[in-house]
Amino acid sequence: MTKLSRRRFLQSSAALAAGSVALPYAALADDDAILVGGLHDLSGGLDTSGIPMNQILNLAIDEINAGGGLLGRPLKPVIYDPQSNMSLYSQYATQLALKDKVAVVHGGITSASRETIRPIFHRFKTLYFYNTLYEGGVCDRNEVTLGTTPAQTVEKLIPYVMNLWGKKVYTVAADYNYGHITAAWFKRYVEENGGEVIETEFFPLDVTQFGSTIAKIQSAAPDIVLSALVGSGHFGFYRQWAAAGMKSRIPMASTTFGAGGSEPIIMTPEEGDGIITSFGYYPTIDTPANIAWKEKIVAAYPDNTPVLSELAEVTWEGMMIWADAVKEAGTLDREPILEVIESGKTYDMPAGKVSIDPKTHHAIRDVYIADLKDHEFIIKEKYSQVQPADTQMVCNLEEDPNANVHHEISLN
Structure with a gap:
């Protein structure tokens, strides 16, 4: 098990933040490359969450390229830093859809950022993956949501x-x-x-x-x-x-402490021990798949190893599920890709088994409860294949595939 020290985390975060000032950037690749958009806070108030998500996005792209790319073409990341600023989120989302013409976007952290960019991607039919836990209620066939919702945690x-x-x-x-x-x-x-x-x-x-x-x-x-x-x-x-x-x-x-990964590392045991949380992923999951994935991350980022959390792990899931759907569909066209995603396939991920509910495009996934001790979450309970029941109350994309709304779920 890889354990990241507080000093190493702080050094890594400072280096990564300093390295983000040149963004936005588009990594060099062949002219025929498939463009993949990344829209995460690499500076600003949520950079400790956004930087690891961006690292994992790029690692997934590198792994797919090492395996031959998709459809015989390499993937090329197009990364922007919205700096936790909603105006920049809107600007960069529009640029990704209309100027860059990316095949897919992975991005957004807060619900405010999601609701800024989601309607843009829906309007321009740019497939969008939201890889963050949130409050539930999004009903949009153009969005695939991998993070947990309240009914799950x-x-x-x-x-x-x-x-x-x-x-x-x-x-x-x-x-x-x-x-x-x-x-x-x-x-x-x-x-x-x-x-x-x-x-x-x-x-x-x-x-x-x-x-x-x-x-x-x-x-x-x-x-x-x-x-x-x-x-x-x-x-x-x-x-x-x-x-x-x-x-x-x-x-x-x-429901949020450690969601981005950094708090348990930064805080001393005297400050953090005993806080109990529930997420869809913890780095302490003791399975061969998770252990191998963590080793891969350390090998790729030996000097700036990202702090892992649900947000980072589901970013990996989003990329891998999209790539699998592209391979099976044999095209970058949105509709055939969505049909594969809606087919009920189960994916083996570092967090456990994951499938996409076709009615909501939300993940059906394993959920855990854990207690923080000495900078690590000790898993106490596991719940298998928990449904996004809250969003299922308000969303049925099979009946209304053109839905484009974020329902505030009534609890009365």
Whole structure:
């Protein structure tokens, strides 16, 4: 098992961030190359998530090319850095679709970025893979969603931690659609399991100080704090929580902590140990497929090894599923590729078995619960082939293949 030290992570991240200033760029390749778009935050508030996703995207392209490419042609990455800026997301998405004319795009991290670029790719029929966990509800045949949704993770996490710790819950979440909708799912599942959410607070992504909130939580004395905080600004909450002496008093679970991979490495065990999460991938999955994949990554990036997380691993899945569909379809035309993706194939991935639900284009996948200890997540539970049941409530692409909407799923 490969373990990345905090010092090495910080050095790697600094080097990668410094190396991204020349972007956007298009790597040199043959004139007949198949263009693959990458649109991840390589600088800005979410670069610690975007940089590993971009590394894995490029590694997947290199592996496909080493195997002969697709349709007898090499793949060529076209990479842009939107810098966590929605205007740049819109600009680069339009450029990828109309000027670069890429065959596929892998990109977006926040739901705000996805909803900025998804309608652009839908309009111009540029196939789009969203490789990030999110709140559920996208119904768009042009998008394939590999990340987990609340029905896959929150539904498992909440009864697990309530069983351990109690029924009175305090929620802290990011102040945008992901945070608000996930907080609503928290409330739904807490109440279904006989508990109560006594308070919910939302924080803009640039908020970095949480002293008043920590004091409020201390006064409210919940049994559990549930976090759906997002990004480098919100990272301060966990450190301030530990510094205030609260970590040993009130336990915490999260749907986002470690999602991008960096927090468990940056934080000391005194700050991070004991936080419980649920994701579709952990680097500690002990299978031959995952061990071999990690070894491949270290060999490719010996000096700047990416921190692995669900976001990085499902980026690999997205590339490999798209490449498999191109091979089977024998064409880059969108419709035959989508028909292969919708055929119900099961793929063996580092995270486990993955298939695409044809009604929603969301992944049916294995889900895990894990407890952080000494910078590593120790897996406690595995749930096999969990359906994206939340999105299935509102989306049926077989009945409406022209759908182009993000449903805010009603929890009433």
